[in-house]
Amino acid sequence: MIEDKNQQRTQLSDLGEFGLIDHLTKNFKINHKSTVKGIGDDAAVLDFKNKKIVVTTDLLVEGVHFDLSYMPLKHLGYKAVIVNLSDVYAMNASASQITVSIAVSNRFPLEALEDLYAGIETAAKIYNIDVVGGDTTSSNKGLLISVTAIGEVDSDKVVYRNGAKPNDLLVVSGDLGAAYMGLQILEREKEVYKVNPNNQPDLESYTYIIERQLKPEARKDIVKLLEDLKVKPTSMIDISDGLSSEIIHLCKQSEVGCDLYEDKIPLDPQVISTCEEFNIDSTTVALNGGEDYELLFTISQEDYLKIKANPSLSVIGHIKEQKEGLHLVTRTDTKIPIKAQGWKNFND
Amino acid sequence: MIEDKNQQRTQLSDLGEFGLIDHLTKNFKINHKSTVKGIGDDAAVLDFKNKKIVVTTDLLVEGVHFDLSYMPLKHLGYKAVIVNLSDVYAMNASASQITVSIAVSNRFPLEALEDLYAGIETAAKIYNIDVVGGDTTSSNKGLLISVTAIGEVDSDKVVYRNGAKPNDLLVVSGDLGAAYMGLQILEREKEVYKVNPNNQPDLESYTYIIERQLKPEARKDIVKLLEDLKVKPTSMIDISDGLSSEIIHLCKQSEVGCDLYEDKIPLDPQVISTCEEFNIDSTTVALNGGEDYELLFTISQEDYLKIKANPSLSVIGHIKEQKEGLHLVTRTDTKIPIKAQGWKNFND
DSSP states (O other): OOOOOOOOOOOGGGTHHHHHHHHHHTTOOOOOTTEEEOTTSSSEEEOOTTSEEEEEEEEEEBTTTBOTTTSOHHHHHHHHHHHHHHHHHTTTOEEEEEEEEEEEOTTSOHHHHHHHHHHHHHHHHHTTOEEEEEEEEEOSSSEEEEEEEEEEEOTTTOOOTTOOOTTOEEEEESOSSHHHHHHHHHHHHHHHHHHOTTOOOOOGGGHHHHHHHHSOOOOHHHHHHHHHTTOOOSEEEEOSSOHHHHHHHHHHHHTEEEEEEGGGSOOOHHHHHHHHHHTOOHHHHHHHOOOOOOEEEEEOGGGHHHHTTOTTEEEEEEEEEGGGOEEEEOTTSOEEEOOOOOOOGGGO | OOOOOOOOOOOGGGTHHHHHHHHHHTTOOOOOTTEEEOTTSSSEEEOOTTSEEEEEEEEEEBTTTBOTTTSOHHHHHHHHHHHHHHHHHTTTOEEEEEEEEEEEOTTSOHHHHHHHHHHHHHHHHHTTOEEEEEEEEEOSSSEEEEEEEEEEEOTTTOOOTTOOOTTOEEEEESOSSHHHHHHHHHHHHHHHHHHOTTOOOOOGGGHHHHHHHHSOOOOHHHHHHHHHTTOOOSEEEEOSSOHHHHHHHHHHHHTEEEEEEGGGSOOOHHHHHHHHHHTOOHHHHHHHOOOOOOEEEEEOGGGHHHHTTOTTEEEEEEEEEGGGOEEEEOTTSOEEEOOOOOOOGGGO
16 A cells, blocks of 8 residues: 655654744745734734634544555645635635644654645645644654634625525535545555555556545635625535435524435446445445535525536435425435434444 | 542443534533634634634643543643633733534543533633534544634734843743642652552642642733733743743744843742752742743833732843843852753653
8 A cells, every 4th residue: 555655764852842843834834814923922813804703623533534554644634624624615714724733652753744744735725724823742642633724704604504494405516425435445455455565456446536535625616616606505514424414414403304316416436336346325325424525505496597507516405394304315216214324433 | 549439431432423512512601792603513603803813722632741540530621721721811812712622532431521521611611711613533542632712802912922122021920830849749649549549648738739730720810910000011921831941932032032030930838848848949840840821921111110019920030132142040140041941742
C-alpha cells in the first residue's frame, strides 16, 4: 500500500512546543480582511463587521476515523479541514478561518507532521481559509486532530436544519456512497498487503471511489451555485454520517416527514460496479455509508425550474407532513420506513 | 486518594453519538444575545454586531495534562473550560461561548462523562458562557478534551502581547507557583497511596495549592478591575507555562527587554512552606511551574498610582530596551538572564 518514503526523522523533542508550532505554521499566510490577528497571541482576533459568525468543530481520531496504513498524512490533513468546512457550507455560509490542534505521540517524526500540515495548507489555500490558531501537544498513543472552522454569513442568508416545509423538494449535491466503497477497497487491499507485501494492487477501476475516501471535497461550489441561481434552501445539512441519518435530522428538526425515491439517489458507476463486486446493495451504501460531504437541502417547489437542469444537483424526494413519517419509496414502489444506522464508533 | 464512588455504569454504546450529545448537553442554557443558534445544527451561529471576535483553543490529554487518579472528572471539565477562558481574558476581551469536543475510550461509563460535563456546566455558569457546539467520539485510549473559546472585545480595547514599551511596569495578578506545588503534593500522595491504600492523607496544610491545581480560576475579575480602574495594559498574556516563559513571549513580541525583581514575585505562604518541605527554590517554582492562569501585563508608568494599592496586583519589574536583555534581579542584587523552561511534554 501507500508507504512512507520519507527517510529523514527529526524527533519532536528536538523542537519543543513553540519551535514546533512556529515550524509547522511558518508558511501560513493571512488572506482575509476579517483576520485581524492570526497565530501568535493568546487568541486570534477576527472582525466580521455586521455579519453573523458560524462556528463548528470536529475531532478526528486515529484508529477510529482514519487508518494511517492507507491514509497518507497529507491527505489526512486535507480531510480534517474539509470535514469542518463542509459544516460551514451547510449553513449556507462562507468559511474564512480555522484553528487546528493536534495531539501526537512520539512515534511521529517531525517530517510526518510536516506532511500533515502540508495537507492542511493545501486545503487552506484551495478553499481560501486563514489558519489562525491551534494547539500542539503530545499524546500517549496515536494521532488526534481537532479543527474548529469559522465562517461568515449575512443574517438573511443563513440556512438551518429546521426550515423544511411540506411539499418542499429534497435535493442532494453530487453522488453518494463513493467514500464508503472506497474505504471497502482500501480495507481489502490492506488485508491483501498483510498476506503478501509484494503484491502490487491494481486500483485503476477504483480511482474515483478511493479519492472520495482519501481526499474528499467540501461543496463550497454548491453554496456559490445556489446564490447564483438565486435559490435559498429552506433547510440544509451536510452528509457526513449517511443520507438516512441526515434526512432524519433534517425532518426531526423541521417537524416534517418525507418520501425519498430510491431510483433518484445519485450513484457513480464505480459505486454501482464495486457494490456488485462486493455483493452489497448500493442503496444501502448510499443511505448508510457516510463521509460523502455532499449537501442535502430542501427547496420550495417554485425554485424547481432553477435547479432542474443542473448536473450537480439531484431531486431525490419531497417533504410531507410529520404524521406521514419518513419513507424510502423503492424501485418496486414499496414504502419502507427510513431508519438511522450511521455512526457506531462506541460499539467498536 | 479521590475515588470514583459512582457505582452505576451505563455503557456509552447504549446511547450512540447523538443520544450521548443530547444527554450530556441537555442542561446547557443559552444566555448571550450573541448566541443566535447553539448546539443542534451543522454549526453554531453567533452575532457580535460591530465587536471584534476573539478565538482560542486548547487540547487536554489524559496522561499528559491530567492524571485521573487524583483529578476528579468534574474538576477536569471545569479546568478544561478555565484554561481557554484565561486566553480570552488575556486579550482584555470578555468570553461568551465555547465548543467542547471529547474523545473517550469505552472504559468510561456514561456517569463519568456526566461528571465531566457537570464541571463544564459549572464553569459555564460561573463565567457566564454559552456552550454552543462540539463533537463526541470514541478513542482507542484515554480521554482527550478539546475546547475552543470565543469572546468579544471593542476594537480599541484589545490588548496583544506586542505592545510593551521601555519603562512600562510589569504587573502580575494573584500569586504564582501554587498550582505546581499542588501537583507535587498530589503526586506524592499518589505514591503513598500505591504503597498503602488505607493511608488517609492529611492535606489540610495544602488546601490552597491543591485547589489551585485541581480547580484553577481564570481572571475575568482582573479584566473587569482594569476597566474599572481605567487602565488599559500595553501588553498582556496569561501564565500557563510559567512566568519566565511568558515574560520571554511578551518581550520577544514587543521587542523589548526587562528586569524582573525576585523579591517582588507574589507567593502564597503555602507555596513558601511547601517549597521548604520539598527543598525546592520557590522562585524557580514561580518562574517555571506553570498552570497559574494569572494575567501578566505591562502598564504605562503613569497608570502606576491607579493599581498601586490593589491587593490583586503586584508590580514585579519593568520593561527595558531590547538590547539590555531579560534579567532576574535576585534578592542579593545579582542579575541572572531569564531562560524559558516551561513545556517539555515531548521529552516524556
